[in-house]
Amino acid sequence: MGALEEGRFEGELAAAENGGAGGLGELELELGGSEPEAADCGSGSDAAAVEEAVRALLLGLGEDHEREGLRRTPHRVAKAFREGTRGYRQKVKDIVQGALFPEAGIPNGTGYAGGTGGLVIVRDIDLFSYCELCLLPFSVQCHVGYVPSANRVVGLSKLSRVADIFAKRLQDPHRLANEVCAALHSSIKPAGVAVSLQCWHIPFPENLRSSKLGMQGWVKISSSSCSGVFEEKNSSFWNDFSTILKFRGINTEKGNINCLALQPWCPLSSLEVPYSNGHSMKNTVNGKIPSKLGVTYSSMVSAVSSILLSLGEDPIRKELVGTPHRYVHWLMNFKASANPEMKLDGYNLDKLWSNHKNGEVFSNGHTTIIRSALNMPFCSQCEHHLLPFYGVVHIGYFDEQSGSGIDRARLQSLVHFYGCKLQVQERLTKQIAEAVYSIFSKGVIVVVEANHICMISRGIEKVRSSTATIAVLGQFSSDSAAKALFLETISSTSGG
Numbered sequence: 275m276g277a278l279e280e281g282r283f284e285g286e287l288a289a290a291e292n293g294g295a296g297g298l299g300e301l302e303l304e305l306g307g308s309e310p311e312a313a314d315c316g317s318g319s320d321a322a323a324v325e326e327a328v329r330a331l332l333l334g335l336g337e338d339h340e341r342e343g344l345r346r347t348p349h350r351v352a353k354a355f356r357e358g359t360r361g362y363r364q365k366v367k368d369i370v371q372g373a374l375f376p377e378a379g380i381p382n383g384t385g386y387a388g389g390t391g392g393l394v395i396v397r398d399i400d401l402f403s404y405c406e407l408c409l410l411p412f413s414v415q416c417h418v419g420y421v422p423s424a425n426r427v428v429g430l431s432k433l434s435r436v437a438d439i440f441a442k443r444l445q446d447p448h449r450l451a452n453e454v455c456a457a458l459h460s461s462i463k464p465a466g467v468a469v470s471l472q473c474w475h476i477p478f479p480e481n482l483r484s485s486k487l488g489m490q491g492w493v494k495i496s497s498s499s500c501s502g503v504f505e506e507k508n509s510s511f512w513n514d515f516s517t518i519l520k521f522r523g524i525n526t527e528k529g530n531i532n533c534l535a536l537q538p539w540c541p542l543s544s545l546e547v548p549y550s551n552g553h554s555m556k557n558t559v560n561g562k563i564p565s566k567l568g569v570t571y572s573s574m575v576s577a578v579s580s581i582l583l584s585l586g587e588d589p590i591r592k593e594l595v596g597t598p599h600r601y602v603h604w605l606m607n608f609k610a611s612a613n614p615e616m617k618l619d620g621y622n623l624d625k626l627w628s629n630h631k632n633g634e635v636f637s638n639g640h641t642t643i644i645r646s647a648l649n650m651p652f653c654s655q656c657e658h659h660l661l662p663f664y665g666v667v668h669i670g671y672f673d674e675q676s677g678s679g680i681d682r683a684r685l686q687s688l689v690h691f692y693g694c695k696l697q698v699q700e701r702l703t704k705q706i707a708e709a710v711y712s713i714f715s716k717g718v719i720v721v722v723e724a725n726h727i728c729m730i731s732r733g734i735e736k737v738r739s740s741t742a743t744i745a746v747l748g749q750f751s752s753d754s755a756a757k758a759l760f761l762e763t764i765s766s767t768s769g770g
């Protein structure tokens with residue numbers, strides 16, 4: 275038996291060592307990777323229903339879903355939802371089966387190791403999940419431990435794959451911890467399982483707008499779950515698990531959800547459902563959907579309900595009753611503003627002038643000075659994926675007038691005006707630059723730094739990645755010294 279196993283192993287090795295063929299096969303697989311996505315996009319009617327619903331949401335946001343940037347958005351959003359909930363269609367058994375390996379432990383009860391009692395921990399598993407209360411993605415850092423029994427161990431990668439099955443559903447952190455723990459316990463049948471989670475939920479846009487880059491301002495919660503030997507009072511296994519997590523700066527407590535009683539996990543849960551079961555709950559605006567939103571708002575809410583249904587969820591499950599309303603409420607933060615006040619043309623242009631001196635002022639030896647307004651926060655919504663991107667905007671411009679300039683608050687309003695809608699970062703950068711250039715036509719430079727939830731939640735980038743874009747107009751495009759001076763000023767202010 276052992277010889278047979280060994281023989282097969284060598285055969286596989288030989289195939290891999292044959293280099294060329296094996297490598298090419300893998301490459302083909304990678305290249306082919308973009309095609310199967312169409313197949314996984316939901317068969318027929320479900321995918322079509324989600325796309326139709328997304329078009330209704332775009333309409334509700336006052337957008338033309340036929341315009342270039344938005345034409346494929348329903349498809350992309352449907353695909354992201356479908357992938358983000360693929361856990362409903364995956365089975366733990368399929369992953370763990372065939373990945374249990376015999377491994378000797380310590381005989382005669384002289385200690386704990388290997389396949390009998392040797393604690394195994396996989397730390398820092400990055401996952402993304404969808405909050406069931408609002409349909410926004412939340413970030414999860416997951417740590418799993420288990421104690422093998424009966425002289426067998428499970429392939430290590432299976433621990434994170436099983437965790438991912440449950441993350442790829444509409445979730446709540448506590449339930450996620452419990453489900454991962456229960457699934458591993460019943461499929462591996464070990465002496466015990468421990469799961470520790472740190473979860474971060476996107477806050478309201480106004481909180482993102484004041485948080486610069488990174489995950490500052492996000493709502494954080496910890497949760498854990500355990501079974502078997504970890505559950506025992508003063509369990510040494512639990513103590514070892516939590517101590518080994520501390521090596522990584524992670525504090526975990528048994529069966530604990532921090533602060534749940536003090537503050538709700540999902541920041542949008544404070545938005546109550548306008549009407550449910552006939553009796554009025556606490557409401558956003560006087561107990562009713564604002565009448566001027568009326569029909570559109572209702573049709574958006576039913577569009578989201580139909581998305582839940584298409585994903586295989588039950589929209590009237592207790593936790594999901596208010597979800598469509600909350601998601602629509604979030605989206606409406608990014609409805610294109612119809613307020614002409616903010617446009618920097620015609621009559622309103624004069625209003626931008628202010629007598630206040632502000633921003634850092636540099637002299638380049640002549641009468642012209644460079645003014646700047648740095649680190650102005652914004653929160654926008656990616657029009658390709660309907661997920662937020664947020665960060666800071668830095669503006670610099672040549673000013674030939676002495677003693678005046680644009681009030682920082684006005685520039686911040688300008689950033690808000692162009693940011694608070696469905697956008698792409700490149701266009702946002704360009705539009706801000708052009709708006710300022712319409713007044714200061716000597717030269718304008720704009721740098722936008724942002725985190726994109728769509729890049730993180732689709733697994734393309736890690737949480738800490740960020741994106742910078744730059745737009746340069748007029749003299750900044752030829753005066754490299756002025757440009758360098760401005761960029762250095764940004765870097766000197768962003769360090770702290």
Ligand SMILES: [Zn+2]
Binds near residue numbers: 405406409475541542
């Ligand atoms: Zn939420």
Ligand SMILES: [Zn+2]
Binds near residue numbers: 656657658659726729
């Ligand atoms: Zn995007």
